[in-house]
Amino acid sequence: MMHSKLCDLLGIRYPVLQGGMAWISDGKLAAAVGNGGGIGFIAAGNAPGSYVREQIRIAASLTDKPFGVNIMLLSPFADEVAKVVVEEKVPVVTTGAGNPAKYIGVWKEAGIKVIPVVPSVSMTKLVTRAGADAVIAEGGESGGHIGELSTLALVPQVCDATHLPVIAAGGIADGRGMAASFMLGACGVQLGTRFLVAEECSVHPNYKEKVLKAGDIATITTGKRLGHPVRSLKTPFSRALFQAEYSQISDEELEAMATGALALAARDGDLKNGCFLAGQIAGLVNRPQPAAEIIQELCQEAESLLKGAATWVR
Numbered sequence: 001m002m003h004s005k006l007c008d009l010l011g012i013r014y015p016v017l018q019g020g021m022a023w024i025s026d027g028k029l030a031a032a033v034g035n036g037g038g039i040g041f042i043a044a045g046n047a048p049g050s051y052v053r054e055q056i057r058i059a060a061s062l063t064d065k066p067f068g069v070n071i072m073l074l075s076p077f078a079d080e081v082a083k084v085v086v087e088e089k090v091p092v093v094t095t096g097a098g099n100p101a102k103y104i105g106v107w108k109e110a111g112i113k114v115i116p117v118v119p120s121v122s123m124t125k126l127v128t129r130a131g132a133d134a135v136i137a138e139g140g141e142s143g144g145h146i147g148e149l150s151t152l153a154l155v156p157q158v159c160d161a162t163h164l165p166v167i168a169a170g171g172i173a174d175g176r177g178m179a180a181s182f183m184l185g186a187c188g189v190q191l192g193t194r195f196l197v198a199e200e201c202s203v204h205p206n207y208k209e210k211v212l213k214a215g216d217i218a219t220i221t222t223g224k225r226l227g228h229p230v231r232s233l234k235t236p237f238s239r240a241l242f243q244a245e246y247s248q249i250s251d252e253e254l255e256a257m258a259t260g261a262l263a264l265a266a267r268d269g270d271l272k273n274g275c276f277l278a279g280q281i282a283g284l285v286n287r288p289q290p291a292a293e294i295i296q297e298l299c300q301e302a303e304s305l306l307k308g309a310a311t312w313v314r
């Protein structure tokens with residue numbers, strides 16, 4: 001059975017995290033992942049504290065296993081959500097899209113385990129000093145807001161920069177990715193794209209269909225000009241946004257073009273105007289499955305690969 005120090009730190013059976021996906025990962029998905037032995041995360045995204053509180057209560061009603069909240073630090077509601085997780089006694093918080101240092105003290109005092117996403121060695125060192133419990137080294141293969149480095153280059157450099165447990169993310173959707181991550185020094189993995197098609201994921205069916213049909217070069221990165229690159233599936237919208245970045249239009253107009261597109265994809269399944277965030281590994285995700293089955297399959301594959309690895313050595 002796959003087991004690591006991350007399981008002991010978080011009180012979970014398998015070292016598998018479901019990544020926070022704005023507008024997508026809710027209390028129902030987080031509970032299903034928890035019941036399957038991993039740990040699920042409710043994505044706060046750009047939502048207010050009241051939404052996050054509601055989803056926390058839904059998750060708590062569906063599982064007695066631990067679950068967490070992912071806080072997107074660019075959100076105007078980040079301060080509000082930071083208080084909600086304390087009030088609701090959420091056991092684990094992951095953060096993304098920024099530096100969480102100013103919250104870490106309060107969260108630690110409340111007994112919350114803090115796991116920031118780090119896109120670089122410098123952010124790894126900063127959050128290690130600030131008191132984080134573990135880090136998620138997320139490579140640019142991921143869907144959504146991404147950093148510069150690929151997972152293969154980032155994970156070992158992050159492992160060398162901190163004594164904390166490192167969770168690998170970005171481009172992982174099966175046991176091969178999980179086994180490779182452990183070889184790089186990680187003691188856990190975080191998956192987004194594969195959980196997007198979990199049966200318990202309530203995203204619009206068109207979104208799932210797009211992920212299931214995606215091939216290897218189905219994604220595109222936009223937002224570089226505005227300083228926050230975002231990976232999504234190619235659609236008429238994302239191609240137009242990509243082209244607009246290299247045109248004369250102002251940053252404000254560009255920003256306005258992108259606003260609301262995430263909700264159009266996740267809630268309405270709008271194939272023309274929606275922004276369908278997904279990782280480069282979407283091409284490998286071909287089957288909807290219950291969350292528990294995804295976790296089982298992932299860990300069994302990784303285990304047999306790691307056990308067989310000795311055949312490479314004489």
Ligand code: TUI
Pocket residue numbers: 022045072074095096097098099117118119123138143144145146147228230277
């Ligand atoms: O956060 C994510 N992925 C996301 S967030 C999101 S919602 C969104 N909405 C509007 C604009 C942008 C995003 C969709 N996908 N992943 C974690 C992640 N964090 N990736 C990269 C980072 C990151 C980047 C910079 C973490 C820290 C950081 O620090 C920079 C600094 O120095 O403050």
